[in-house]
Amino acid sequence: MSLKLKNVSRTFDGITAVKNFSISAEPGEIIGLLGTSGCGKSTLLRAISGLDNDYDGEISINGNTSKEVDDRTGFIFQEPRLLPWLPVLENVTFGLKGNKETKVQRAKEFLENVGLSGKEQLYPRQLSGGMAQRVAIARALVTSPEILLLDEPFSALDAFTKMQLQDLLLDVWHTYKSTVVLVTHDIDEALYLCDRIVVLRGQPGQIDTEFVIKEERPRQRGGQKLAEYKSEILDRLDLNNTHSYTS
């Protein structure tokens, strides 16, 4: 599905968090929103999802500009947000429709993908933070959403799990060709996953630069090309010279 944002602004009690943000994503594109904390990345994501509809401007999903939640959209939050009264399996099947057997079968498949098979009957309180986040990821991917919104989904995970789940995300993306918007402050993650990286800056946040990453997938983590991009992005964010800290 295509996604178009036109002049989106969002103001909280007189404080503008995002100003005149416009972007359009082709179906199946992975877009990264990169920026320092507080520049309105998550605000944008919430506006796209429809959880927040007090924004100005226009967001159209496949030409539909209603501000409601579209149930073909999946959202992976920064925290797991599991329902504590449901065991892992039922947390994963929560958003699935259809008959019980296929739901369970699908959920089990995805739990296996995130490395949690055998943990179906555990309750969220029995999971570690990383495990809980993996369940949340399985829950969002299992519905094979056509638009997938990710709000720093891997930031709480250890490096190994993180890489593994990034690959899982790419697998799912390959199969379903979802349009993905990834909010992150991890430059390496953005470079590994995204077709296009939008760098946001300032308060209120505005588009600073856009990078189109043409590198073929599977990309090599820490490869030469990505390193060049990284240095460029760091420059844009003024993080490469110590001068910016003093001024």
Next chain:
Amino acid sequence: MAKNQGELTSVLVGRNAMRKKKAKFKSYIFTHPVILGSLLPVVLLSLWEILSRMEVFPSYQLPAPTVILQTIIEMGQEGTLVTHIGITTYRVFAGFILGTVVAVVLGSLVGFYKNAEKLFDPMIQAFRSIPSLAWVPLFILWMGIGESSKITMIAVGVFFPVYLNIVSGILGVDRKLIEVGKMYGLNTIQLIIRIILPASLPSFLVGLRSGLGLGWMFVVAAELMGASQGLGYLLVLGQNTLSPETIIASIILFAIIGKISDWVLKKIEIRSLHWQDRLVK
């Protein structure tokens, strides 16, 4: 000689092991919850029995535990015990159900709808500040001293804690979990059933338990006002016939059935809230 010594030590070692085993057994006995919990009551009861037998406490004021037990057994043989317990339990149960149903209906309305909150909550809060016992004369005036005034009385007592806990439970549901539901396109009713109700269940159950506690308190008040049956009536009877054993018997029976009913609710609570992440002592 050396051989003997060896035997001796082996015997000693054996004895030590046995002693250790015994010690372990002993410590197990002393830390067992039932034994530990009944230790103090048993000591106090025996002290009370002895002092009563020695007539330190005059029997017209504080009869011995055995006398009280005898009173209960006598009532049991006459068959009046079952009637008294039955009628009191019935009143508490009926009042509890009535109060809970009204509290659930009003509490959910107030919790879910802003306008309902504006409409009902100020008035309910105002009524809450009236000491509930102050209603007694009015209820008796309106409904006589029959069952309906008593049950209404108890329902009023049960209503407030249940209502308050339902409202705070619903208002306290984590916004983040509601957002998860919204992302999956749940409508309002589905949100209520699949997220808000289970999330506010802990608070609701707390309300039920404190409501039940108040129910037992109010049944005493209601029965003291005028009843011809029930445990509260036994209290009045004991006072009028100068028989403290009847009063104490009634108090003990209150304690027992009150505890049992709370235990049942607690079991339900543990059953339905096993998913909660809480401190295990």
